Amino acid sequence: MKLGMSINYVGDFKASVQQVVEFEQAGLDVVWVAEAYSIDAVSQVGYLAAKTERVEIGTGILNVYSRTASAIAQTAAGCDYVSDGRFILGLGASGPQVIEGFHGVPYEKPMKRISEYIDVTRMTLKREPVIYDGTTVQVPLPEGQGTGLGKPLKLINHPVRDEIPIWWASLMPLSVKETAKSADGWLPVFFVPDEYQRVWGDDIKAGVAERDPDLPQLEIGAGATVAIGEEFVGEGADRILDRGRPSTALYWGGMGARDKNFYNTIAQKYGYEEEAIEIQDLYLDGQKDAAAAAVPRTFLERANLVGPESYVRERLGAWKEAGVSVLNVTPVGPDPVGTLGTLKELIEDA
DSSP: OEEEEEEOSSSOHHHHHHHHHHHHHHTOOEEEEOOTTSSOHHHHHHHHHHHOSSOEEEESOEESSSSOHHHHHHHHHHHHHHTTSOEEEEEEOOOHHHHHHTSOOOOOOHHHHHHHHHHHHHHHHTTOOOOEEOSSOEESOOTTSTTSOOOOOOOSSOOSOSSOOEEEOOOSHHHHHHHHHHOSEEOOSSOOTTTHIIIIIHHHHHHHHTOOTTSOOOEEEEEEEEEESTTSSTHHHHHHHGGGHHHHHIIIIISSBTTBOHHHHHHHHTTOHHHHHHHHHHHHTTOHHHHHHTSOHHHHHHTSEEEOHHHHHHHHHHHHHTTEEEEEEEEOSSOHHHHHHHHHHHHHHO
16 A cells, blocks of 8 residues: 655645655655646646655646646656656546636536546557547547648657556546546545445446456555544544544535535435535535534544554554555644654554
8 A cells, every 4th residue: 555645736835845755755655736726736746756756746636628638648748757657647527616617618528528538648648649539539620620631640759658547536426437447546535445335336346347457456545634643532533533524514515506516425325314414504504613513523533544553553454455555645743754654654564
């Protein structure tokens, strides 16, 4: 199991990169750069590549609406080049608020678009002429569109790798199935290792059953807040776990309309039907603090790694059993670098 970490798109990026350098020395394996509607992730990947030596650098995530499929492939090749083969291409659909509100592009056929972008990216990286007649991607433009001068082209440069890992941040059943079928890795949210099968298990199995045997085993990257120490029990644990309440309430309650919130659906599939409905009602009524207070502690406890070393060591077994290959952590406490180092030792000793 590798250790990963995300760089927040709000804050002092250069200071965060300096901390990544320290985390790299403590055993960090992967760093993810978010984008949303902040500074673009690609320029930050280049900066990270120059400042680090070993850590893999992934986009977490690039949306597939703000760039063409071929541009995504060019970007993957370029990021892999400047990082000497350390790049991971993380793709996703984002949401209509960002895609239509910030980019001015219709939010249509997200699953199909990502699937076709993966196909075109793999084709481009192998330096094949880019010829693709899909639902969302047609390259070159079909006859009757444009000037009619377009012709099949292939990437000029020879990429460092012609098989760059492509990870898909998916949530809903059909997208998760397609992820398991075609992507190299899966980036879920609100992942509880002991219980994720009840939410996504059938979809993962269905996708794996259709997976190309030439593809490697599907990787899973899941996140957790980490605090290790005897002081993190009882109220000490609550102080750490409570930090996750506002963001959980935001997603379960405020991300989407009352009748269409993917995150709320996930919460209900975990068995928190009443809590999810209550949190959404409170949040949409403007009672954000009350919504945060209603987030089940059991969920926060099971989705994170907060407690004494013996407890964290035991819980790590559940993450490994679930097939998590990259544990994306947010280490907290007085010495986050030391916490990551301790976690690395626990993983290696397990």
